[in-house]
Amino acid sequence: xxxxxxxxxxxxxxxxxxxxxxxxxxxxxxxxxxxxxxxxxxxxxxxxxxxxxxxxxxxxxxxxxxxxxxxxxxxxxxxxxxxxxxxxxxxxxxxxxxxxxxxxxxxxxxxxxxxxxxxxxxxxxxxxxxxxxxxxxxxxxxxxxxxxxxxxxxxxxxxxxxxxxxxxxxxxxxxxxxxxxxxxxxxxxxxxxxxxxxxxxxxxxxxxxxxxxxxxxxxxxxxxxxxxxxxxxxxxxxxxxxxxxxxxxxxxxxxxxxxxxxxxxxxxxxxxxxxxxxxxxxxxxxxxxxxxxxxxxxxxxxxxxxxxxxxxxx
DNA sequence: AATGCGGGGGA
DNA sequence: TCCCCAGCATT
Numbered sequence: 001x002x003x004x005x006x007x008x009x010x011x012x013x014x015x016x017x018x019x020x021x022x023x024x025x026x027x028x029x030x031x032x033x034x035x036x037x038x039x040x041x042x043x044x045x046x047x048x049x050x051x052x053x054x055x056x057x058x059x060x061x062x063x064x065x066x067x068x069x070x071x072x073x074x075x076x077x078x079x080x081x082x083x084x085x086x087x088x089x090x091x092x093x094x095x096x097x098x099x100x101x102x103x104x105x106x107x108x109x110x111x112x113x114x115x116x117x118x119x120x121x122x123x124x125x126x127x128x129x130x131x132x133x134x135x136x137x138x139x140x141x142x143x144x145x146x147x148x149x150x151x152x153x154x155x156x157x158x159x160x161x162x163x164x165x166x167x168x169x170x171x172x173x174x175x176x177x178x179x180x181x182x183x184x185x186x187x188x189x190x191x192x193x194x195x196x197x198x199x200x201x202x203x204x205x206x207x208x209x210x211x212x213x214x215x216x217x218x219x220x221x222x223x224x225x226x227x228x229x230x231x232x233x234x235x236x237x238x239x240x241x242x243x244x245x246x247x248x249x250x251x252x253x254x255x256x257x258x259x260x261x262x263x264x265x266x267x268x269x270x271x272x273x274x275x276x277x278x279x280x281x282x283x284x285x286x287x288x289x290x291x292x293x294x295x296x297x298x299x300x301x302x303x304x305x306x307x308x309x310x311x312x313x314x
Numbered sequence: 315a316a317t318g319c320g321g322g323g324g325a
Numbered sequence: 326t327c328c329c330c331a332g333c334a335t336t
Contacts, residue, residue, distance in 0.1 A: 098320030
């Protein structure tokens with residue numbers, strides 16, 4: 001067989017682009033060996049269980065989600081169960097997973113499922129995206145992991161794997177770009193089952209091997225083709241644009257303090273008790289106003305000559 | 315595109 | 326200490 005075009009006839013087609021290295025095969029094979037045994041991957045999982053796990057995992061690490069997820073599903077095994085629960089119970093069960101607005105939205109989501117989807121989780125992309133607290137990532141993840149459907153699952157792990165293996169960069173850009181989504185889409189296998197497997201496998205590789213710090217390249221199924229390794233593992237070109245989120249003394253810390261106080265109190269908390277929780281008055285007022293606006297805290301009517309008290313809603 | 319939004323644990 | 330973690334909603 002010769003690659004030389006015939007001397008006559010139509011002009012030769014332009015040389016085809018070099019065949020892209022297969023990322024899917026090695027990563028899926030690696031996953032078959034190294035996948036963690038997580039409860040939301042168990043055969044008896046439900047779509048609702050998968051959805052709950054995905055919402056909890058939005059910015060909270062797996063090790064902290066796992067026990068919370070077990071307790072949550074034991075208490076509210078279906079959307080109808082969560083929809084009927086007092087919101088204060090929901091926020092207390094959320095405990096310290098962080099970003100308690102997620103708990104509020106998860107309950108709103110359960111109520112929408114009951115009212116508009118017969119108490120079931122839909123497998124339709126648009127229906128999922130319309131649910132409170134469900135964005136592009138979560139909708140895709142639920143489709144892939146709960147229903148085994150093809151979806152573009154692009155989370156922080158997959159972004160990092162592709163930034164390294166394909167772009168040769170240490171870390172992806174701080175904010176996700178349209179081009180990244182399109183590239184990820186082009187990589188997703190055509191078959192539903194394979195696509196769902198690739199989604200789980202690429203995320204797992206990022207979580208266990210291709211980690212943000214101290215990646216374990218010696219254990220990586222892509223090491224021989226990785227552009228970042230080939231380039232000598234250069235530093236992060238986006239480092240100058242990453243701002244570290246301040247924490248101490250921020251409104252967020254005050255909000256967290258107030259929520260912890262209210263979670264721990266079976267009765268409404270008078271204003272003066274909150275005053276002791278955080279001495280800086282303008283900041284405390286700002287945080288409280290924000291919590292009230294978010295619906296995470298309600299003001300409880302007090303006696304005629306008493307200062308107001310505060311509690312979790314519902 | 316940029317911000318605000320919790321909390322904890324490993325490097 | 327710093328930084329990262331299966332993001333979302335709002336501006």
